Amino acid sequence: MKDKNPYSKLFLQASTGILLLSCIIFSFVTLYGEWHDPIDSNLKLSSAVPNTPEICIKDISNLHSSNTILIGYHLQREMDIKINLYTVNGRFIDSLWNGQKEKGDHSVLWNGINSRGNIVLLKQLIVRFESDSEIATKLFLTS
Numbered sequence: 001m002k003d004k005n006p007y008s009k010l011f012l013q014a015s016t017g018i019l020l021l022s023c024i025i026f027s028f029v030t031l032y033g034e035w036h037d038p039i040d041s042n043l044k045l046s047s048a049v050p051n052t053p054e055i056c057i058k059d060i061s062n063l064h065s066s067n068t069i070l071i072g073y074h075l076q077r078e079m080d081i082k083i084n085l086y087t088v089n090g091r092f093i094d095s096l097w098n099g100q101k102e103k104g105d106h107s108v109l110w111n112g113i114n115s116r117g118n119i120v121l122l123k124q125l126i127v128r129f130e131s132d133s134e135i136a137t138k139l140f141l142t143s
Contacts, residue, residue: 052076055129055136058105062142067112067119069140071096071127078102079131085110086126088139093120 059072075081081101085093094115096108114120122142129136 053136054079054134055081055131057127057129057136057138060127060138060140063109067121069110069112069125069142070107071110072105072107073129074105075101075103079133082128082130083108084128084130086128087122088124088126093122093125 054076056074056076057071058074059070061070062068063070071083079101080099081097082095083097084095087093092115094110094113096110112120125140125142127138127140
């Protein structure tokens with residue numbers, strides 16, 4: 001007997017795909033530990049200057065074909081700021097800064113070594129800047 005609803009097979013395939021994706025994510029979290037989401041949806045909006053970012057990521061570049069990365073950024077005001085690195089899968093790599101910075105242009109170097117002291121050789125990194133009012137992220141492709 002033929003199924004009268006042509007969408008039932010499509011629904012079954014979609015459900016199977018979602019279940020498979022859930023299993024992959026669960027396996028990743030079980031294997032690698034805690035999931036760190038580099039993009040946070042619970043942001044407090046800045047009321048000082050609407051539609052103007054307080055954190056501007058200016059430049060990210062490799063230095064002298066080494067594993068060292070220079071990250072340039074601009075702050076619109078003095079603030080407490082955290083600068084962290086993550087893999088594209090959300091896994092924490094290293095904390096580059098956690099503290100007060102004054103208004104203006106700044107830069108920070110990362111030597112390619114994670115928080116555990118291991119050399120990190122990745123082709124893609126996420127740089128995350130976090131203040132009390134804003135989060136800025138940027139994907140960096142290493143050379």
